Amino acid sequence: MREFDVVVVGAGPAGGQCARKLSSKGYSVLLVEQNESFEQNNFSSAATPLETLAKFDLPTEVVATPWRKLEIITSKITRSWHSSEALGVVFDFAKLRAFLAQQVKEQGGEVYLGYRCYQSQGNIVFLRAKKGEITQIKAKVIVDATGYSRSVLYPNKNKRPTFSKAIGIEYLIQVSSQIYEPYAENLVFFLGHHWSPKGYGWIFPMDNFQLKVGIAQIDEPHHIVEKTESLRYYIDQIIRDHIGTIDYHLLETHGSIIEYSLGLRDCYYRDNIIAIGDAVSTVNYLGGEGIRHAMDGAQIASLAIERYLAGQITDFADYQKQMLNIYRSSWVKSEQLSRKVYLQYSDARIDQGVNSLKYLSTQEILVILFNYRFEQYFKGIKGYLWKKITRLFASFSAK
Ligand SMILES: Cc1cc2nc3c(=O)[nH]c(=O)nc-3n(C[C@H](O)[C@H](O)[C@H](O)COP(=O)(O)OP(=O)(O)OC[C@H]3O[C@@H](n4cnc5c(N)ncnc54)[C@H](O)[C@@H]3O)c2cc1C
Known part of the structure; x- marks a missing residue:
């Protein structure tokens, strides 16, 4: 049986960054991802402020486009802000995750794509490949970086606690240069009952005259709006009534779920398992911004893992404490404001x-x-x- 210091399950921004950090320090690391390629679950709109690039030493090749304008549109009001300099970037989400995995390999780690972790027992991780064969791997530490599914900590879905669930879907559309122009370098958000009751909508620019148009909604009843339409209805409405065209080419439809623990009551560790990223609700509830925080939490976890491997600590209680110190107060305030704006x-x-x-x-x-x-x-x-x-x-x- 193959043995590693650390097996990281899930090659999203959290898992990729955690494996990248640990492999750079010379630990033996295996990064496991259930999808066979990063194009397969290319779900994130992936906008982030500029600081993310420097903070995580990311190259421009993972960037689709910079942004320097912001617009918020409600049923009646439009407010906008801009700068002459870039304020942030929209990542190419597939390229970002592929880059992190590539770095892991270059630093001596291994990456298994197309392997799903379906169980772990003590130091043993059980992986099933797409074609069905089972592989067992031995690890001193197992990292649950499986996002909302938290599938290492909770292999049995029926035994998971309750989370606040939001669903987001997005079209990637190709438009003409003329249609693209007002959205270039501009992050546009839609709020209110007309555009997106129970959540928000967005238009984010990509490169090559492509736009991401999406809707995210909390999966709970609205206090006032009794009946809502499908998510696609609201996306079509943004394209038709705001972008003002039916002349576009739909390149891709993708989406995912966010399951967030209100009050940050997640389980952060159990025995030799440590959870990072969306698996411990690092995504912010207000605008669903999660990449930067998933990577940040991954770095904090990687330091805790180093101490665990060196025998300096015997559990990850300090990691949990540190994460809650950093996130709990502002995340809870974000929840409170968001639930009022989106649901009340x-x-x-x-x-x-x-x-x-x-x-x-x-x-x-x-x-x-x-x-x-x-x-x-x-x-x-x-x-x-x-x-x-x-x-x-x-x-x-x-x-
Ligand atoms: C529609 C949408 C739009 C978003 N837009 C933005 C945005 O503009 N900016 C931003 O910062 N954030 C955005 N987010 C949030 C952001 O994408 C997430 O917070 C971030 O991806 C979390 O990273 P993660 O690594 O924790 O989890 P994930 O990115 O979810 O990665 C988890 C990985 O684990 C894999 N996996 C799961 N179970 C297993 C298993 N059993 N075995 C092996 N692999 C497994 C999954 O396939 C996945 O690749 C958006 C989210 C959604 C849904």
Whole structure:
């Protein structure tokens, strides 16, 4: 039986980054992915702020396009912000994950594509290949990086706790240069009952005159809107009524699920298993931004794994503590705000909240949408800006 220091199950951003970090330090690492190629589950819209590239030392080859504008559109209001410099990028999600896996190999690790982990027992990981053959691998540490399915920690679906579930689907469409132009370098978000009750919609640019048009909705009833349509209905509506065309080529439809533990009550470890990324709800509930946080958590976990392998710790309790210190407070605030906006508020209320964002500069809106540290930010600011923010928050948060 083959033996590794660490088997990482799931080659998403979390698993790829964790395996990349550990293999760079000389540990023997196996990265396992159930899909045979990264094109097969190319589900993520993959927008991220600029800092992600430098923080994780990512090359421009994984970037589809930069973005430097932001727009929020409700039933009645449009607010936009822009900068002359790039504010972030939209990844090519397949290329990002392929790059991480390639790095693992270049650093002496191994990657098994097309192998599903269906069980683990103590130090043994059981893998089933697409063609059915079973492989057993021995590992000192097993990493559950399987995203929302958490399939190492919970191989039996019936024994999983309850999560808040959101479903997202997206079209990748090819359009003419003329249609593409207003969306180039622009992240457009749609809110409100008309565009996407129970969630939000988006248009993100890709390279080669391609656009990603998507909808994500929480799988729970809305307090006001009794009947909602299919996700495709809302995507078609954005393309028809906002982009204003029926002249496009549908290249791909993809999507996935987010299962998020409200209050971050996930199980972070059990025995020699440690969970990372969406498997411990690192995705932010407000806008579904998860890549950066999955990779960040993976780095924190990789340090804990090193200490475990060196015999300095015997469990991953400190890792759990560290993750909750970093994420819990701002993630819980994001949940609270999101559940109001997506599941409770009237359309007029959403219009009003987005209208008040006009007081914010581009840097200020970035802090809210991508830093999530609402209160820390508010405490540090004074005078005019403080008044702007309190007005904004009063309009979004008052009952
Ligand atoms: C529609 C949609 C749009 C999104 N848009 C954005 C965005 O614009 N920006 C952003 O930052 N985030 C976005 N996200 C969220 C982001 O994609 C996730 O948070 C991120 O991918 C989580 O990374 P992960 O590695 O934890 O999990 P995943 O990316 O889900 O990776 C888990 C991997 O594990 C594999 N796997 C599962 N079970 C097994 C098994 N038993 N054996 C072997 N392999 C297994 C899966 O095939 C998968 O490849 C979006 C999500 C969705 C659904």
